[in-house]
Amino acid sequence: MKLVEYADRDMMMLDLADKIASELAMALDHGDRAALAVPGGSSPGPVFDALSGVDLDWERVDVMLTDERWVAEDHPRSNTALLKSRLLVDKAAAARLIPLYGGSAAPEDCLNTLTKDVEDALPLAVVLLGMGEDMHTASLFPGAYRLSDALSAKAPVLLPMRAPGADEPRITLTAPVLNGAMSKHLLIMGEGKRAALAAALDAADALDAPVKAVLADMTVHWAA
């Protein structure tokens, strides 16, 4: 793991968008298409704003979330809505969205269809992850039902998640998919998340600190 500390958050967001754009361009130089996975939540919006205006052959880019909260797109907690309003606009509107939400009552009902589309787009060229102060990343939450399945090397690409720390059912890319990305970035801000990262590095078991399962070869971007 490599930690990059920035003097301020604005600088970090612009630098990160620039790095992701370069990595996608490089992947497109070497293949027909490139897949990018990005988090939802409160952190990545400014990276999306910068990235959406970059000149890139977006028509050859597949964009998916690292995880989704199982809520309709008009719900304020929808990660898909964030993606559509902040990343898949401007030049990036030409990218193809690989959905992680299917509109059914429970994620299990759409799992096969969603899985097929994700599988067709893999491997990831670039993954950008977020992290909560509870050390969850994507929707890999400490104490989640099926967490050990999701961290296993034999995990399917997508799994539903339910956890005491999650307000609603979730669906998430699993650890082998996240770790299979050619380039991995983790975006965190503030002292609480910095302390959570240190705790994850010290944790004996990724079941207690799920982000630990994806930290190998990760570039962590941090600003106060």
Ligand SMILES: O=C1O[C@H](COP(=O)(O)O)[C@@H](O)[C@H](O)[C@H]1O
């Ligand atoms: O619920 C989620 O939380 C994490 C962290 O979000 P943040 O608001 O603390 O930035 C996020 O990475 C994940 O995609 C999201 O579903």
